[in-house]
Amino acid sequence: MSGRDSGGAATATVFAALGDPTRWEILVRLGRAPASASALAAELPVTRQAVGKHLEVLRAVGLVESSRSGREVLHRPVGSRLDELGRDLQRVAESWDRRLAAVKEIAERGD
Amino acid sequence: MSGRDSGGAATATVFAALGDPTRWEILVRLGRAPASASALAAELPVTRQAVGKHLEVLRAVGLVESSRSGREVLHRPVGSRLDELGRDLQRVAESWDRRLAAVKEIAERGD
DNA sequence: TCGAAGTGCAACCTCAGAGTTGCACTCTGA
DNA sequence: TCAGAGTGCAACTCTGAGGTTGCACTTCGA
Numbered sequence: 001m002s003g004r005d006s007g008g009a010a011t012a013t014v015f016a017a018l019g020d021p022t023r024w025e026i027l028v029r030l031g032r033a034p035a036s037a038s039a040l041a042a043e044l045p046v047t048r049q050a051v052g053k054h055l056e057v058l059r060a061v062g063l064v065e066s067s068r069s070g071r072e073v074l075h076r077p078v079g080s081r082l083d084e085l086g087r088d089l090q091r092v093a094e095s096w097d098r099r100l101a102a103v104k105e106i107a108e109r110g111d
Numbered sequence: 112m113s114g115r116d117s118g119g120a121a122t123a124t125v126f127a128a129l130g131d132p133t134r135w136e137i138l139v140r141l142g143r144a145p146a147s148a149s150a151l152a153a154e155l156p157v158t159r160q161a162v163g164k165h166l167e168v169l170r171a172v173g174l175v176e177s178s179r180s181g182r183e184v185l186h187r188p189v190g191s192r193l194d195e196l197g198r199d200l201q202r203v204a205e206s207w208d209r210r211l212a213a214v215k216e217i218a219e220r221g222d
Numbered sequence: 223t224c225g226a227a228g229t230g231c232a233a234c235c236t237c238a239g240a241g242t243t244g245c246a247c248t249c250t251g252a
Numbered sequence: 253t254c255a256g257a258g259t260g261c262a263a264c265t266c267t268g269a270g271g272t273t274g275c276a277c278t279t280c281g282a
Contacts (some may be wrong), residue, residue: 012131012132012134015127015130015135016127016130017130019129020270021123022270023123031206037229038228044164046270047271048229049271050271053271057269062280070228070280071227071228071229072229073228081204083201083204086197086200086204087201089194092142095142096141099142099143100142100187100190103144147259149259157240157241158243160242160259160260160261161240162280163260164239169241179248179259181258182257183226184259186257212232
């Protein structure tokens with residue numbers, strides 16, 4: 001999203017990515033320090049494969065970026081992406097308030 | 112959420128609510144003008160019952176409020192709730208950036 | 223060079239939830 | 253008072269996401 005869109009299927013996809021508790025937990029831990037899938041799996045109640053799938057989802061929506069060093073792949077969260085999403089949400093909220101106020105005014109004038 | 116939390120199961124629940132395309136579409140339409148479940152179903156490719164379930168989910172996380180007038184129930188989005196969520200996201204993004212900068216500094220100093 | 227650590231891929235299982243149909247109830251207006 | 257509009261509740265189907273096990277591949281270090 002980001003732009004005139006402020007909605008649509010793409011938005012729902014990002015929210016769906018953030019909507020899983022395990023995924024959110026992964027993001028929180030990556031926020032403390034970048035880590036590999038194996039390291040994350042060691043401190044979470046799921047297998048490395050499950051963590052890998054979650055990381056793939058998060059990477060697909062741009063919330064996580066990864067870089068390989070040797071046999072290890074380090075993952076870290078992308079703050080700017082989340083910041084952007086937060087701003088979009090506030091914009092949508094603002095437009096809701098504006099429109100609903102207009103609807104209310106029309107209704108009152110109509111009486 | 113809203114507060115020192117900025118994460119956790121409650122957060123994931125709100126995102127999960129926003130993560131469904133149909134639900135997002137419902138929110139967008141309610142943002143244009145309050146409407147009943149039947150009215151929404153008439154312009155969406157799902158039945159009234161499906162719309163009703165989505166509205167229940169949205170109401171449960173505080174994104175929609177409803178008021179009955181006669182035999183009709185009007186639903187409208189709660190802008191403040193979304194605004195609050197947007198602010199929380201930006202706070203989390205900021206803390207990520209801070210922590211990752213610290214990690215980077217430590218790594219560079221360690222060399 | 224060989225074992226261990228880390229990763230990637232694929233098949234499989236399970237269950238929540240998105241959607242449906244069906245019926246009973248309430249309210250409005252003619 | 254009666255038909256239609258709007259809603260609520262319950263049972264049911266079915267797809268997809270989250271999770272697992274199993275195996276093959278690469279990379280590092282002793």
